[in-house]
Amino acid sequence: MFDISPAEWTAVLLSLKVGLVATLVATPFGIAIAWLLARYHFWGKSLVDAVIYLPLVLPPVVTGYLLLLTFGRKGLVGGWLADHLGIVFAFRWTGAALACGIMSFPLLVRPIRLSIEAVDRRLEQAASTLGAAPWKVFLTVTLPLALPGVLAGMVLGFAKAIGEFGATITFVSNIPGETQTISAAIYTLTQVPDGDAAALRLVGVSIVISMIALVTSEWFARRATQRMHGT
Amino acid sequence: MLRVDIFKKLGDFTVDVKFVGEGRVTGLFGSSGAGKTSLVNMIAGLLKPDRGFIAVGDEVLDDTLAGIHVPPHRRRIGYVFQDARLFPHLSVSQNLHYGRRMNGVAHDSAHQDRVVDLLDIGKLLTRRTGQLSGGERQRVALGRALLMQPQLLLLDEPLGSLDSARKAEILPYLIRLRDEGGVPMVYVSHDPRELRQLAAQVVVIRRGRVAAFGDAESVLADVAPQFAD
Structure with a gap:
């Protein structure tokens, strides 16, 4: 049963690549947004909040279609990026990463925001009296103390990204070797005769990947919590 | 020399304080809620006077007429809080060097040795902050503030959260610091006995105003005669 074919491996590795790139690219944005939402009150804050959470409540197909309209070759943003920077999302693995990044963004942001809100502001004050400029306070005190939340957000985001299906398949289709992730491959296998064994193998692989992600995040979270209590 | 002449409205409460502190230690005396911490936060730059x-x-650190407000990280004022506020994710040694590193002060091992000896914290350096007692935490917080080579040291009830045995343990270090440290200090307390031991001058703060100001013995004899010798 675990005799995985090269085609299946391609889907597994592509999923890992898409999930990792989506998570790594989204994390700095996620930290910045989480920090803004945790620390500042500004005009339109609830709108920003709503837009970030939108992918969680919209049908994934709708998000995928909106991505196609915006980031497709003829889309407003997609056309500009292709013409000026040579970045193409449509029907490429990069488009899959974009779709996964946006779909997983709410799950990434939320734990980071909560952990930034939990950082003791008095420690930040102490750091500023010790000569740390605001950005240094953020890098040397706020961010390290919020690390458990950042890691939790990254793992949740990665798990969501690797399982994303609806928005990805709508935006970049289901091209083996380019945009066919594990989920899309399983879907395809269930549509053909004699695909059951291969589908089950991929199901097994995705369970293993998810378990490893969860156990790793638990371990990081425990270590980070210990650091936070200074023991 | 520390010159303060500020007004600040905080909800229904106003702080309106004027004094000139000279000498090594200026004491700020008053009951809790008198506005001492707000005043100290303004000196540190954490709070901006109206x-x-x-x-x-x-x-000049603040001058509202001239539009001057130096942010806290450029004031070079060491602040020792009642609750120490050591960074839990850093070791004792990393805590001690934080201010020095942030200010770009070169590592001066002679100065470091002096501070470590003065506060007797040499054997704590490799510990995590969670493993320190209350008195040890305050000594490390003092060392952290001293190692950035501040031009002024603010001590806001540094013994406030300690029991009397721990207070007696720390007080000699503070006296040594006053006599050997060479940094002017503002010492906030609601305990006249601490101030009599440490401060030359005392400012008495009551409901956000200066109620009395002068040399420690006579001012404290007036406002807290029950503690006089």
């Missing part, structure tokens, strides 16, 4: 003026020596 009106007024703060200067340490020749350096």
Whole structure:
């Protein structure tokens, strides 16, 4: 049963690549947004909040279609990026990463925001009296103390990204070797005769990947919590 | 020399304080809620006065008329909080060097050795902050503030959260610091006995105003005669 074919491996590795790139690219944005939402009150804050959470409540197909309209070759943003920077999302693995990044963004942001809100502001004050400029306070005190939340957000985001299906398949289709992730491959296998064994193998692989992600995040979270209590 | 002449409205409460502190230690005396911490936060730059003026020596830190407000990280004022506020994710040694590193002060091992000896914290350096007692935490917080080579040291009830045995343990270090440290200090307390031991001058703060100001013995004899010798 675990005799995985090269085609299946391609889907597994592509999923890992898409999930990792989506998570790594989204994390700095996620930290910045989480920090803004945790620390500042500004005009339109609830709108920003709503837009970030939108992918969680919209049908994934709708998000995928909106991505196609915006980031497709003829889309407003997609056309500009292709013409000026040579970045193409449509029907490429990069488009899959974009779709996964946006779909997983709410799950990434939320734990980071909560952990930034939990950082003791008095420690930040102490750091500023010790000569740390605001950005240094953020890098040397706020961010390290919020690390458990950042890691939790990254793992949740990665798990969501690797399982994303609806928005990805709508935006970049289901091209083996380019945009066919594990989920899309399983879907395809269930549509053909004699695909059951291969589908089950991929199901097994995705369970293993998810378990490893969860156990790793638990371990990081425990270590980070210990650091936070200074023991 | 510390010159303070500030006004600040905080909800229904106002702080309106004027004094000139000279000498090594200026004591700020008052009950809790009198506005001592707000005043100290303004000296540190954590709180911005509505009106007024703060200067340490020749350096103007706040002057609302001239539009000057130096942010806390450029004031070079060491602040020792009642609750120490050590960084839990750093070791004792990393805590001690934090201010020095942030200020770009070169590592001066002679100065470090002096501070470590003065506060007797040499054997704590490799510990995590969670493993320290209350008195040890305060000594490390003092060391952290001293190692950045501040031009002024603010001590806001540094013994406030300690029991009397721990207070007796720390007080000699503070006296040594006053006599050997060479850094002017503002010492906040609601305990006249601490102030009599440490401060030359005392400012008495009551409901956000200066109720009395002068040399420690006579001022404290007036406002807290029950503690006089």
